[in-house]
Amino acid sequence: MTATEQPASQLPPATILGYPRIGRRRELKRAVEAFWAGRLSEDELVATAADLRAATRARLVGLGLTAEGGAVPESFSFYDQVLDATLALGAIPARFGEQTGSDLATYFTLARGDSEHQPLEMTKWFDTNYHYSVPEIDERTPFAARPDSLVAQYREAREQGIETRPVLVGPVTYLLLAKASDDAGNGFDPISRLDEVTAVYAEILRALAAAGASWVQLDEPALVSDSLRVPRTEVLTLVERAYAALGGAVERPRILLTAPYGDSAAAATRLAALPIDAVHADLVRGDLPAAALADGSLAAALADKQFVAGVVDGRNIWRTDLRAAFETLGALQAAGINVVVGTSNSLQHVPHDVSDETKLDARLKSWLAFADQKVEQVAVLAKGLAGESIEQDLAEVDRVLADRDAAPGVHVDEIRARVAAAGEPDRNRVTEGERRDAQRTLNIPQLATTTIGSFPQTPEIRKARASFVRGEIDTAAYEGFLRDEIASVIRLQEEIGLDVLVHGEAERNDMVQYFAELLDGFAVTEHGWVQSYGSRATRPSILWGDVSRPAPMTVRWSEYAQSLTDKPVKGMLTGPVTILAWSFVRDDQPLGDTASQVALALRDEIADLVDAGIGIVQVDEPALRELLPLDRARQAAYLDWSVGSFRLATGGAGAGVQIHTHLCYSEFGEIIEAVDGLDADVTSIEAARSRMDVVEPLGDHGYSRGIGPGVYDIHSPRVPGVDEQTELIRIAAARIPGEQLWVNPDCGLKTRGYDETVASLKNLVTAAKAVRAEA
Ligand SMILES: CN1c2c(nc(N)[nH]c2=O)NC[C@@H]1CNc1ccc(C(=O)N[C@@H](CCC(=O)N[C@@H](CCC(=O)N[C@@H](CCC(=O)O)C(=O)O)C(=O)O)C(=O)O)cc1
Ligand SMILES: N[C@@H](CCS)C(=O)O
Numbered sequence: 207m208t209a210t211e212q213p214a215s216q217l218p219p220a221t222i223l224g225y226p227r228i229g230r231r232r233e234l235k236r237a238v239e240a241f242w243a244g245r246l247s248e249d250e251l252v253a254t255a256a257d258l259r260a261a262t263r264a265r266l267v268g269l270g271l272t273a274e275g276g277a278v279p280e281s282f283s284f285y286d287q288v289l290d291a292t293l294a295l296g297a298i299p300a301r302f303g304e305q306t307g308s309d310l311a312t313y314f315t316l317a318r319g320d321s322e323h324q325p326l327e328m329t330k331w332f333d334t335n336y337h338y339s340v341p342e343i344d345e346r347t348p349f350a351a352r353p354d355s356l357v358a359q360y361r362e363a364r365e366q367g368i369e370t371r372p373v374l375v376g377p378v379t380y381l382l383l384a385k386a387s388d389d390a391g392n393g394f395d396p397i398s399r400l401d402e403v404t405a406v407y408a409e410i411l412r413a414l415a416a417a418g419a420s421w422v423q424l425d426e427p428a429l430v431s432d433s434l435r436v437p438r439t440e441v442l443t444l445v446e447r448a449y450a451a452l453g454g455a456v457e458r459p460r461i462l463l464t465a466p467y468g469d470s471a472a473a474a475t476r477l478a479a480l481p482i483d484a485v486h487a488d489l490v491r492g493d494l495p496a497a498a499l500a501d502g503s504l505a506a507a508l509a510d511k512q513f514v515a516g517v518v519d520g521r522n523i524w525r526t527d528l529r530a531a532f533e534t535l536g537a538l539q540a541a542g543i544n545v546v547v548g549t550s551n552s553l554q555h556v557p558h559d560v561s562d563e564t565k566l567d568a569r570l571k572s573w574l575a576f577a578d579q580k581v582e583q584v585a586v587l588a589k590g591l592a593g594e595s596i597e598q599d600l601a602e603v604d605r606v607l608a609d610r611d612a613a614p615g616v617h618v619d620e621i622r623a624r625v626a627a628a629g630e631p632d633r634n635r636v637t638e639g640e641r642r643d644a645q646r647t648l649n650i651p652q653l654a655t656t657t658i659g660s661f662p663q664t665p666e667i668r669k670a671r672a673s674f675v676r677g678e679i680d681t682a683a684y685e686g687f688l689r690d691e692i693a694s695v696i697r698l699q700e701e702i703g704l705d706v707l708v709h710g711e712a713e714r715n716d717m718v719q720y721f722a723e724l725l726d727g728f729a730v731t732e733h734g735w736v737q738s739y740g741s742r743a744t745r746p747s748i749l750w751g752d753v754s755r756p757a758p759m760t761v762r763w764s765e766y767a768q769s770l771t772d773k774p775v776k777g778m779l780t781g782p783v784t785i786l787a788w789s790f791v792r793d794d795q796p797l798g799d800t801a802s803q804v805a806l807a808l809r810d811e812i813a814d815l816v817d818a819g820i821g822i823v824q825v826d827e828p829a830l831r832e833l834l835p836l837d838r839a840r841q842a843a844y845l846d847w848s849v850g851s852f853r854l855a856t857g858g859a860g861a862g863v864q865i866h867t868h869l870c871y872s873e874f875g876e877i878i879e880a881v882d883g884l885d886a887d888v889t890s891i892e893a894a895r896s897r898m899d900v901v902e903p904l905g906d907h908g909y910s911r912g913i914g915p916g917v918y919d920i921h922s923p924r925v926p927g928v929d930e931q932t933e934l935i936r937i938a939a940a941r942i943p944g945e946q947l948w949v950n951p952d953c954g955l956k957t958r959g960y961d962e963t964v965a966s967l968k969n970l971v972t973a974a975k976a977v978r979a980e981a
């Protein structure tokens with residue numbers, strides 16, 4: 207039987223794990239934000255979402271997925287897939303009280319908070335730049351199946367003539383990503399409630415089966431991570447327990463269990479033995495166990511199920527090497543495995559469609575594949591597996607890959623020679639003590655106050671930039687606008703009484719894209735939006751060639767800001783690791799090599815800033831933790847090149863130049879050694895939400911550099927009072943000497959409004975003064 211003649215119960219030969227849900231023109235963002243602003247009714251929002259889903263399904267079928275049999279995933283979300291699971295499980299934390307509005311109103315209250323409730327915390331989803339809403343679970347959290355919206359979406363698709371596959375975060379991953387709520391007893395771990403939660407999943411599956419769903423997809427990326435609370439071997443045992451129960455349920459759709467974002471090889475044979483119907487593995491970042499594949503034991507274990515081979519990369523935008531992927535698939539099929547062609551993970555991390563890009567260089571464009579093109583690739587590979595000739599497609603990709611390799615700018619001899627010549631001495635500054643002495647001329651007070659860099663990106667700033675991009679205002683008008691903005695931000699900081707000022711980053715559309723636009727080797731997109739969290743998105747730049755800096759990037763803005771004040775103004779750069787993490791990077795050389803090129807460009811920028819009279823330069827690395835491999839075995843090598851690239855960027859700064867860095871979204875305790883290794887003079891970190899928990903490991907570690915644990919949580923419009931910030935500074939000051947301790951917010955202020963920013967910063971300065979006076 208060929209793959210096109212699968213029995214009805216089989217998953218069709220091509221599928222993807224998920225698709226972007228924000229819409230090709232960010233229709234969902236606009237609708238959701240209009241709803242929040244009261245400009246759109248709930249019915250209108252719901253209708254817009256339904257239209258988007260219908261368009262997505264139709265497109266996926268148009269691109270080659272089968273309309274029947276569950277090939278099309280139903281992976282829509284209004285805000286976040288983990289939050290969707292929280293609602294589907296009825297796991298509303300008690301602190302939100304009785305929610306009397308609609309389900310959607312409750313959903314957004316959990317996501318965003320309201321005047322009485324802090325929102326659920328947001329944190330990074332595995333090693334991606336996507337953020338999920340962290341479930342809060344305790345011994346009493348109620349669990350009750352709420353499958354209504356999953357069932358409704360499935361039915362909606364059926365009415366459209368498409369039989370979709372509902373997608374849900376699986377029970378083990380859900381609980382391992384959850385945190386114990388503040389009401390939980392000491393030592394409580396949400397995973398202790400796995401059996402109850404699994405029973406609720408079984409009910410959800412029953413409801414889907416009753417609605418007619420033939421397949422459901424449960425995502426268990428916890429299977430590939432060494433960064434969770436329990437060791438990976440135990441995750442596998444938990445998965446076995448949960449799926450033995452789910453698989454044994456009488457009324458259920460067929461279950462596809464996925465293991466995206468990493469290597470599940472060590473678990474493969476045991477996953478194959480689960481009483482479910484299909485398993486997936488990410489074959490881009492991981493493998494199948496070679497020995498079990500060779501001796502036939504894996505195929506034997508998989509005999510009663512399908513295997514979704516994640517050979518098309520859902521994390522980047524390059525055209526897949528179809529010939530290599532086809533060889534992998536062919537070998538699996540030859541080994542007797544019932545193969546379905548799939549993606550490594552959900553395509554939610556890539557933009558919609560390359561053909562939307564009208565300004566990209568045609569040659570570069572021919573190398574790219576966004577979500578739609580990846581769906582087509584999956585479909586082509588499936589045809590090949592079914593015995594159709596796809597040689598033309600394979601040859602076309604061979605040609606494209608060769609063209610990419612030979613294109614001007616991809617390998618630039620001077621850049622490579624400079625990287626090769628960079629040695630250890632270039633990564634080492636003089637000792638910390640010598641630098642501390644040299645930096646005394648900066649006259650930084652004890653408990654110095656500062657901010658992280660950005661001031662509010664007001665609608666006026668965004669509008670001015672949009673007008674400039676559209677050609678409605680000229681360069682002089684736009685730059686005049688930015689200078690006025692900088693002048694006003696400097697004036698404001700002087701009035702507030704901050705010690706170390708910033709220029710405010712008004713000129714930046716994004717802290718990575720801004721640099722990518724000014725560096726050679728990068729391209730930027732018009733419509734390549736990727737969801738970062740909720741309604742917010744970024745346009746990751748495309749790092750396609752060797753990177754160099756044709757001209758200074760930030761110097762004139764920092765120099766202008768410094769000319770307006772006697773206080774020190776920090777220069778503000780994004781570090782090499784973060785520039786890589788938040789871009790789509792080339793996949794034809796080790797990341798460390800690419801990072802060195804970016805680092806050298808930044809090194810030149812720092813030299814120019816210093817020449818222009820800037821004495822303090824902050825190099826942000828909020829993504830340092832994010833890129834830490836999920837697989838422990840690969841972490842040391844990562845830390846080596848990532849820390850090395852930061853040191854290469856900053857290593858040219860003289861002893862008197864104070865280098866700052868900033869990290870947010872970090873489990874700081876986990877990477878404290880790496881942060882120490884950065885050898886920055888001052889590091890600001892997120893700490894307000896965890897009430898300075900981080901200070902403890904710092905004290906234990908004997909941390910001797912400058913440190914600024916955030917005392918103002920910038921994630922919500924709430925204004926932290928003087929007392930609250932004083933208390934946090936006191937906690938830090940009890941552990942960290944005043945000359946080492948900096949007082950700052952958790953992160954940049956770009957998403958905040960001016961009213962709350964000014965009030966919060968005034969309180970911050972008052973609080974710092976109060977604690978200074980206590981010394
Ligand atoms: C610190 N964070 C960042 C991450 N990744 C990045 N690449 N950058 C980051 O800063 N990851 C971790 C966190 C995630 N946090 C955020 C926070 C905020 C946003 C966000 O607000 N995104 C905006 C888009 C920002 C942007 O690129 N703006 C551009 C384009 C603006 C735009 O949409 N223009 C409109 C027209 C505007 C008008 O006429 O008024 C249009 O094109 O239609 C700019 O400023 O020029 C968002 O809206 O989602 C993201 C991640
Ligand atoms: N300098 C940046 C860092 C964000 S992580 C900002 O202030 O927005």
Ligand SMILES: [Zn+2]
Pocket residue numbers: 658828868869870952953954
């Ligand atoms: Zn930050």
